[in-house]
Amino acid sequence: MKKKTYGFLLILLSISLNAQVRGSIDLGLYRHTDFQESVYIQGGLGLEFKVYKFLKPELSVSYYYGRLEDYSKLDDQGNITSVSTANASALNFGFTPKICISCVEYSAGDALLQILPIYNISRIEAQGNYTSINQNSQAQIKTEKETVTEWQQSIGIGVGLDIILSDKNYDSLAVNLYYTGVNMGKALGRVEKSETRYDSRTLGLGLNYYFGFKKKKN
Numbered sequence: 602m603k604k605k606t607y608g609f610l611l612i613l614l615s616i617s618l619n620a621q622v623r624g625s626i627d628l629g630l631y632r633h634t635d636f637q638e639s640v641y642i643q644g645g646l647g648l649e650f651k652v653y654k655f656l657k658p659e660l661s662v663s664y665y666y667g668r669l670e671d672y673s674k675l676d677d678q679g680n681i682t683s684v685s686t687a688n689a690s691a692l693n694f695g696f697t698p699k700i701c702i703s704c705v706e707y708s709a710g711d712a713l714l715q716i717l718p719i720y721n722i723s724r725i726e727a728q729g730n731y732t733s734i735n736q737n738s739q740a741q742i743k744t745e746k747e748t749v750t751e752w753q754q755s756i757g758i759g760v761g762l763d764i765i766l767s768d769k770n771y772d773s774l775a776v777n778l779y780y781t782g783v784n785m786g787k788a789l790g791r792v793e794k795s796e797t798r799y800d801s802r803t804l805g806l807g808l809n810y811y812f813g814f815k816k817k818k819n
Contacts, residue, residue, distance in 0.1 A: 641667025729792025
């Protein structure tokens with residue numbers, strides 16, 4: 602899987618060498634009530650290649666992280682007998698054949714609609730701690746740790762507006778709504794002791810800042 606991932610990215614990069622290129626920084630928040638504060642986060646870096654005015658494929662490397670709500674078991678008297686905690690992360694390599702609806706040139710303040718189908722290859726890691734508590738003896742408190750790692754392929758989708766920031770360069774700010782295909786739930790279920798099934802695929806809001814070269818003077 603690792604060799605296929607690196608080979609896939611190198612091929613796409615070599616194909617796009619002659620295209621106009623912009624770098625990008627992105628941050629996303631995904632709503633999910635199983636996680637602490639009901640969200641998990643994502644951040645990353647990317648490259649956009651302008652092949653045509655309506656087609657601007659992107660390569661990206663991003664990182665997801667979330668921590669589940671702590672899970673506690675109680676006895677008949679209401680005493681805590683065990684505590685389970687778990688978190689998960691994903692190192693994600695993405696390819697997005699971004700489609701831009703309008704094909705005209707833009708000036709500062711203008712915006713274009715973009716559609717973002719996303720192909721993901723992810724290395725997911727989940728870590729869990731399970732602590733059993735004997736209320737009669739503090740010496741009998743035991744903690745078990747477990748880590749699960751897996752590779753995953755998935756498809757996501759996004760839609761948003763890319764807002765032009767300057768007439769002097771190609772910088773812009775995109776506001777996107779995503780449905781992520783990256784699912785950390787299976788790995789979380791293997792390390793979390795509540796016997797709950799998790800699925801982290803959900804809606805999220807993302808900001809992408811694109812920075813590029815200066816525009817040519819007419």
